[in-house]
Amino acid sequence: MKKHNNFIILLVLTVVCAIMIIVTTMNGDALSPVKQAIGTVLTPVQSVVSKLGTAVNNAILESRTTEEIAVENIELQATIDELMMENTRLEQANVELDRLRELYKLDKEYGKYEKIGARVIAKDSVGWFNEFKIDKGTDDGIAVDMNVIADGGLIGIVSETGPNYAKVRSIIDDSSRISAMAMQSGDECIITGSLETYKSGRLLLQDALAEADIKDGDKIVTSNVSSKYLPGILIGFATEISMDANNLTKSGYLVPVAEFDNIQEVLVITTLKQQ
Numbered sequence: 001m002k003k004h005n006n007f008i009i010l011l012v013l014t015v016v017c018a019i020m021i022i023v024t025t026m027n028g029d030a031l032s033p034v035k036q037a038i039g040t041v042l043t044p045v046q047s048v049v050s051k052l053g054t055a056v057n058n059a060i061l062e063s064r065t066t067e068e069i070a071v072e073n074i075e076l077q078a079t080i081d082e083l084m085m086e087n088t089r090l091e092q093a094n095v096e097l098d099r100l101r102e103l104y105k106l107d108k109e110y111g112k113y114e115k116i117g118a119r120v121i122a123k124d125s126v127g128w129f130n131e132f133k134i135d136k137g138t139d140d141g142i143a144v145d146m147n148v149i150a151d152g153g154l155i156g157i158v159s160e161t162g163p164n165y166a167k168v169r170s171i172i173d174d175s176s177r178i179s180a181m182a183m184q185s186g187d188e189c190i191i192t193g194s195l196e197t198y199k200s201g202r203l204l205l206q207d208a209l210a211e212a213d214i215k216d217g218d219k220i221v222t223s224n225v226s227s228k229y230l231p232g233i234l235i236g237f238a239t240e241i242s243m244d245a246n247n248l249t250k251s252g253y254l255v256p257v258a259e260f261d262n263i264q265e266v267l268v269i270t271t272l273k274q275q
Helices: 002-025 029-109
Strands: 115-123 131-134 147-150 153-161 166-170 177-182 188-192 203-209 219-222 234-243 249-256 265-269
Touching (some): 029 265, 177 234, 203 234
Antiparallel strands (some): 115 131, 115 265, 188 203, 203 249, 234 249
């Protein structure tokens, strides 16, 4: 409203000035006193008109500039949002690529076994992946008791199948029990799943003979005598091995090579131990 009033005042003063200017430009001595008087009045009026014109012009420019800046800010924010989304997609792609590279290395490490890659689509428990579901099933050749590997070693075993899915019971589950051996010596032991001990990142290593050469830091792999697990798959590393109270056996803990808090892709070995 204020800008509108200024514009009207400016218009009126401009008209008055125009009339005065016309009079002052007319010839004739009779008009000289009038010209003088008009000139005296016109000078401050012109100054006011000039100031009002500048103010109105600045207001218009400021309004345009503000609108342009607002439009530019919206466009700039849209560009920033798009770049952030693209950056997030690239970061996710890089993380996924790193995981797939690790799976590829694992695939080469156990190259003698046929495998199928699968993605984790659900888990049956809160927190760790002690039981989870993958997106491959009987239609893809998956069967119960097939071994599942990821993240450097053994993850678990297929416990249930459907046409387009399978359930995996991981080695940290309380019902998991694996015949294992020390890679260096071949001496045997049992790795028992335990959600309680996995709170500190360990599983139970049990039933090793007193004379067994199993010591802290040894690699523990699936043994040849396991009924369901294929031999030679890395499970983890022995730790805190000590003699049991009966002096007949040793026990301790195993630190799994795999982590069970965020499993996204796995390899299912399609060879069964019975075969």
